[in-house]
Amino acid sequence: MRYLILAMKNLLRRPVRSALTVAGVSLAVAVAVSLSGFNLGYARAIDQSIEKLGFQVMIMSKGCPYEAATMMLKGGTGLLYLPEDIYAKVKSDPDIASITPIFVGIAQKEGSSIRDEDEGNKSFSIVSGIDVESFKVMKPWLSFKTGKGYDGGHWFAQDATKEVVLGYEAAEYEQRKVGDTFYASIVPNGKTEPVMREYKVVGVLDRTGTQDDGTVFMPILPAQEAFGRMGELTIIGIKLKEFSGAKMREFEARWLKLPEVQVVGLQQVKTTLVSLVGTAQTMVAAVAAIAVIVAVIGVINTILMSVYERTGEIGIMKAIGAYRGDIFTLIWYETLAICAAGGIFGCILAVVGSSGVEAAIKALIDLGVSGSIVYITPQVIGYAMLGAIVLGFFAGLYPAWRASSMRPVEAIREGE
Amino acid sequence: MNKLLLSAVFGLLLLAQQAWGAIGCTLSNPAQDLKYLFPEMTSYKEDAREFGKIKEGEKHFKNLKVRLGSDLDPVYETYETPYTVYTVFKGETVIGIVHGVNVPGKGGVIQVFVSADPTTGEIKRAFFQRIESPAAKQLKSKEFLAQFNGVTLADLYKHDYYKVADPKSEKDKLGNLQPPANLDEKGKPDYEASLRGIRKNLILLDLFVFEQKAEPFYQRAQESIAKFNAEAKTGEAEAKTEPKSEAKSE
Numbered sequence: 001m002r003y004l005i006l007a008m009k010n011l012l013r014r015p016v017r018s019a020l021t022v023a024g025v026s027l028a029v030a031v032a033v034s035l036s037g038f039n040l041g042y043a044r045a046i047d048q049s050i051e052k053l054g055f056q057v058m059i060m061s062k063g064c065p066y067e068a069a070t071m072m073l074k075g076g077t078g079l080l081y082l083p084e085d086i087y088a089k090v091k092s093d094p095d096i097a098s099i100t101p102i103f104v105g106i107a108q109k110e111g112s113s114i115r116d117e118d119e120g121n122k123s124f125s126i127v128s129g130i131d132v133e134s135f136k137v138m139k140p141w142l143s144f145k146t147g148k149g150y151d152g153g154h155w156f157a158q159d160a161t162k163e164v165v166l167g168y169e170a171a172e173y174e175q176r177k178v179g180d181t182f183y184a185s186i187v188p189n190g191k192t193e194p195v196m197r198e199y200k201v202v203g204v205l206d207r208t209g210t211q212d213d214g215t216v217f218m219p220i221l222p223a224q225e226a227f228g229r230m231g232e233l234t235i236i237g238i239k240l241k242e243f244s245g246a247k248m249r250e251f252e253a254r255w256l257k258l259p260e261v262q263v264v265g266l267q268q269v270k271t272t273l274v275s276l277v278g279t280a281q282t283m284v285a286a287v288a289a290i291a292v293i294v295a296v297i298g299v300i301n302t303i304l305m306s307v308y309e310r311t312g313e314i315g316i317m318k319a320i321g322a323y324r325g326d327i328f329t330l331i332w333y334e335t336l337a338i339c340a341a342g343g344i345f346g347c348i349l350a351v352v353g354s355s356g357v358e359a360a361i362k363a364l365i366d367l368g369v370s371g372s373i374v375y376i377t378p379q380v381i382g383y384a385m386l387g388a389i390v391l392g393f394f395a396g397l398y399p400a401w402r403a404s405s406m407r408p409v410e411a412i413r414e415g416e
Numbered sequence: 417m418n419k420l421l422l423s424a425v426f427g428l429l430l431l432a433q434q435a436w437g438a439i440g441c442t443l444s445n446p447a448q449d450l451k452y453l454f455p456e457m458t459s460y461k462e463d464a465r466e467f468g469k470i471k472e473g474e475k476h477f478k479n480l481k482v483r484l485g486s487d488l489d490p491v492y493e494t495y496e497t498p499y500t501v502y503t504v505f506k507g508e509t510v511i512g513i514v515h516g517v518n519v520p521g522k523g524g525v526i527q528v529f530v531s532a533d534p535t536t537g538e539i540k541r542a543f544f545q546r547i548e549s550p551a552a553k554q555l556k557s558k559e560f561l562a563q564f565n566g567v568t569l570a571d572l573y574k575h576d577y578y579k580v581a582d583p584k585s586e587k588d589k590l591g592n593l594q595p596p597a598n599l600d601e602k603g604k605p606d607y608e609a610s611l612r613g614i615r616k617n618l619i620l621l622d623l624f625v626f627e628q629k630a631e632p633f634y635q636r637a638q639e640s641i642a643k644f645n646a647e648a649k650t651g652e653a654e655a656k657t658e659p660k661s662e663a664k665s666e
Contacts, residue, residue, distance in 0.1 A: 112444045112546045114529060115452045149491040174548070175492040175518060175525040183523030183548045196550050198523060 003326075007333035014306065018338065021302040025342020025388065026349055028295035031288045033350035033376060033384045034357045039281060041358075041375030050266045052210045054138035055100070055237030057248065058264045059090060059255060079104060081232035086261060090236060095251055097241045098137045103129035103220050104234035105227040107184040108194050125170060126215045127184065129223025132158055138237055142212070145204045149177035153203030158219050164199040165217040168207040173214075176201050184216065188228030197226060295342070296395050303335050303399040314403055315411025328404035335396025336389060343388025347381045441516040441527050442500045444545065453531050453541065454504045454512050461503040465624045467495050476623055483619050483634060485576075486612060489520050501624050503534070510534040515621050516545060519613040522605040524548030528613030530564075530621070537626045539567050542614055551603025554596035555610055563593055569618040569630035577637040581644040 011018045050056075061080035087101045109123040132155045136142070144153035145168065156163035164182055166174070176182055180201045185194035199218065207213055224230050240247055252263045307314070314327055350357075358374045442462075443449040450460050467473035477495050481488050488494070502514040516529035527545040532538060542564040544556055554560065571589040578588035585591060595607050622630045 109524075110546055110548050110552060112527070114443070114449050114543050114545050149489075173525075175489070175520055177489075177491055180520075181523045183550070185548075 003329050003333050004337070007330055007337055010306065010310075010330075011334055011337060017302060017305075021298055021338050022341045022345060024298040025295045025339055025391070026345040028288070028291040029343050029346025029384050029388055030349040030353065031291045032387065033347055033380055034354065034374065035281075035284050035288050036380045036383070037350065037354060037374045037376035038284075038357070038361065040377065040380065041373045044375050045373050049210065052139075052141070052208055052212075053237075053266060054135075055239050056243045056266050057238040057240060057251065058266070059086065059236040059238065059261050060234065060264065061260060062262050079106065079234060081229055081234055082236070082261060084231045084233050086258060087233055087236050089258075090238070090255060093251065093254065095240050095242070095247060096238055098134065098239045100134035100138045100237045101131055101220060101233050102135075102235045102237060103223045103227075103229070103232065105129070105186065105223060105229075107186050107216065109185070125184070126211070127186070127223055127226075128215050128217050129220035130217055131220050132156070138239065139212070142208065143206045145171075145206050150204050151178065153178045153205075156202050156217075156219055159221075160202075160219055161222045161225075162199050163202045163218065165203040165205060166201055167205050167213040167215045167217070169213040170216050171201070171204040176204070178202065178204060182216070184226075186226045188226070190228060195226075292391070296391055299335060299338055299392070299395040300398060302338070303331060303396060304402065306334065307331060307399050307403045310403075311406065311411050311414045314406055315408045315414075318406070318408040319412065324404040327406075328400045331400035331403045332393075332396040335399065336392040339388045339392025339395065340385075343385045346388070347384055350384075351376055351381075441518045441529075441545075443502065443514070443516065443529070446502060450502060450504055450514060453514065454506075456506050456511065457504050458507055459505045461505070463501045463503065463624075465499045465501055465620075466497070470623075480616070480619055480623075484612065484616055492518060492520060492525075499620060499624065501621070504531075512540065513621065513625055515617055515624070517613055517617045517620060519609050519616060521547065521549055521609045526606065526609050526613055528610060528617055530614065530617050532618075532621060532625075534625075537568050537618070537622065537629070539564050539614075539618070541565060544610070547606065547610070549603060549606035551596065551599055551606050554599050554603060555606060557596055560594075560596040564614060567614075567618075569615075569622045570633035572615055572618060573630060573633040573637040577640045577644075580641050 059082070061082045081103075084101070087099075090096070091099055105127045106124045107127050109125050111122050136155070144150070146153070153165070155165060164184075166176055166182070171177070174182065178201055182199045182201050183196055184199065185196045187194045205212065218226075224232060240251060248265045252265070255261060255263050317327065318324075354374045354376055358372065361373060446460065446462065451457055467477045470476065474495070497518075499515065499517070503510055504512040504514065511534065513532045513534050514529060515532070516527055519526050519528060524546075526547045526549070528542070529545055530542045531540045533540055542561050544552075547555060549555065567589055575588050575590040578585045578591060582588070583591065595604075599607055618630075622628055
């Protein structure tokens with residue numbers, strides 16, 4: 001304990017230098033903690049986003065994903081459809097825990113512009129035709145918004161033809177409440193002109209942070225009928241009884257035999273998304289590693305300077321009976337104290353600044369996930385503290401050895 | 417290719433939520449939209465306004481409902497709803513004010529904008545940014561919207577009086593307001609909502625920009641309507657009592 005007190009007193013003799021060294025270590029620790037928090041948070045956000053899709057596997061028409069994304073980005077009518085009998089075939093697969101058929105169509109909305117030249121620019125909304133019962137099994141967390149204007153929200157009956165449930169953002173965008181009318185302009189398959197249809201809003205969903213927020217839900221049959229695509233589906237969403245790589249491959253092999261479909265596991269989507277930001281993460285990790293190295297060099301430099309300044313003092317300590325081990329411990333404690341303090345302040349800085357880091361990351365790159373992407377856990381903080389102390393352990397070795405190896409007489413002479 | 421497909425799947429699932437734009441009645445592309453309205457514009461300023469941030473906000477919010485003559489939507493026309501006023505400059509000179517409001521239409525929101533003269537508050541041009549309606553085409557027609565050019569909030573208040581007391585008055589600038597040609601029954605609710613939107617827009621503009629200079633016209637119109645109604649009642653009462661007194665004298 002007395003070594004520690006003496007070490008602290010020594011550090012406080014040069015408060016500015018000590019504080020700057022602690023700040024250097026803090027920054028390095030903060031960067032490392034933030035990066036670890038980002039790695040954890042991003043993986044968690046992807047997991048949550050995929051989990052909230054409700055299904056682990058999708059069966060869709062070949063070429064559909066690319067076409068669909070192009071359509072979303074550039075407009076057009078590129079969604080591809082599956083014959084409905086595939087649903088009947090897949091439904092009997094023994095590995096399936098739950099399955100739901102989904103019909104997706106794009107309704108035209110009036111463009112948002114005041115300029116005549118933009119008159120032709122149409123907006124769009126996603127219309128999902130669903131089978132309520134199986135859809136609810138797939139997404140049990142969906143709930144209805146309550147409060148003024150929203151009370152009494154419920155799912156439509158499967159045979160209802162003029163009822164819709166709006167996702168949270170779809171309702172806000174159109175400023176609709178429960179009981180309001182909702183217009184959707186739909187171009188039936190094979191036709192060129194849209195037909196404006198009138199629906200009654202029977203419910204508005206709570207926010208989920210997923211694509212469901214912007215979706216207009218209606219029973220599957222009226223959706224197929226409105227789009228002129230009776231007997232067709234866009235996606236079959238599936239949850240397997242056991243979701244593992246092997247089971248997924250078996251399932252895929254069984255159904256890829258069908259010529260018109262592709263089977264996509266959302267785990268693959270996750271891997272792709274993670275690899276998309278992998279390069280960026282590696283670069284940030286490299287920056288963090290450089291920051292740690294710079295901090296270590298800073299600590300060694302500070303302690304060495306302190307040792308050289310106190311050469312005479314160390315000589316006197318040895319002359320009056322201090323052992324090599326006493327000097328070694330003292331200098332080593334000083335290093336550990338700097339690194340521990342840096343670790344504590346660094347963790348505080350990372351926790352306090354996590355929202356800023358998150359905003360900065362989101363502003364720089366579109367990660368394609370919603371929700372928080374920086375997740376700092378107690379374990380991360382624990383590892384960071386441990387890392388800082390280990391850093392101090394090694395950084396203190398050389399200055400402590402240097403100080404403890406001084407010969408008393410020479411040290412006193414040099415110190416004069 | 418596989419990666420592209422997988423990204424696209426996720427893109428499909430995630431982009432859906434981005435298909436919906438931000439809520440609130442702001443211009444979609446202020447720089448281009450204002451330049452379109454005012455080709456001579458050199459710069460513009462955007463000011464966010466809220467009832468909660470203006471003096472006596474609660475009183476003004478209650479007054480809005482009264483002056484509008486209809487209930488406010490309890491979810492989308494609340495005390496907290498933000499508004500944006502665009503001030504358009506040519507050099508140092510203010511050449512126009514642009515302001516928009518959301519009003520609930522029958523099957524979707526209607527965004528009604530006006531560009532107004534910065535000194536008189538007269539509508540230079542009224543237009544829709546969004547209108548989801550079977551009558552959208554008719555309501556957006558230049559012929560229909562041109563009827564609002566030159567109209568002020570004071571004219572709307574005066575119209576309230578003329579509508580009751582003298583429907584054929586030539587002084588009523590809005591007396592001859594015609595619904596768009598070919599407007600069918602289905603489009604009528606959105607026509608009404610559009611008129612409400614113009615009125616709401618001007619009331620708010622008068623409050624946010626013109627220091628309520630149209631307020632005396634509102635007060636006078638209401639007093640005149642009350643006076644007219646009272647006189648009409650007295651007249652009716654007299655008309656009812658006259659035959660009795662005649663009968664008595666007989």
